[in-house]
Amino acid sequence: MAKGGADGVALTAVSTPKPTVLVSLEDPEGRRCVDIFRRADGSFGFKEFRKDPEDSGGWTMTADFSQLAYPSQDAALAAAAATLGWLPPRR
Numbered sequence: 477m478a479k480g481g482a483d484g485v486a487l488t489a490v491s492t493p494k495p496t497v498l499v500s501l502e503d504p505e506g507r508r509c510v511d512i513f514r515r516a517d518g519s520f521g522f523k524e525f526r527k528d529p530e531d532s533g534g535w536t537m538t539a540d541f542s543q544l545a546y547p548s549q550d551a552a553l554a555a556a557a558a559t560l561g562w563l564p565p566r567r
Contacts, residue, residue: 495521495542498549503562509535510556510563512549519545520552524560 495513498520502509509525524539541559546552550566557563 492516499553501563508538508560508562510560512552512556513542514549515545519547520549521545522552522556524556 493516495515497511497513499512500509501512507527509527510522511525512520512522514520521542521544523537523542525535526538527533527535539560541556544555546555553566557565
């Protein structure tokens with residue numbers, strides 16, 4: 477617990493639950509990936525990652541669109557396809 481303010485009120489950190497990744501889609505070369513996730517509030521979003529040989533096979537986030545919220549997994553996936561040039565449109 478941290479003390480804060482001149483009045484000595486104790487502050488407690490509030491933990492926000494991590495989103496749940498529902499699907500990870502990679503490009504054919506396996507170098508780019510998009511994660512579609514669901515937040516605790518029921519909204520959906522996405523983030524883009526890349527994997528380079530010099531990164532020892534780890535994924536590095538390249539674009540964070542998590543500030544945008546979509547009403548469904550399909551809507552988030554359609555937005556990702558429209559935003560990311562490498563991800564084909566979903567049918």
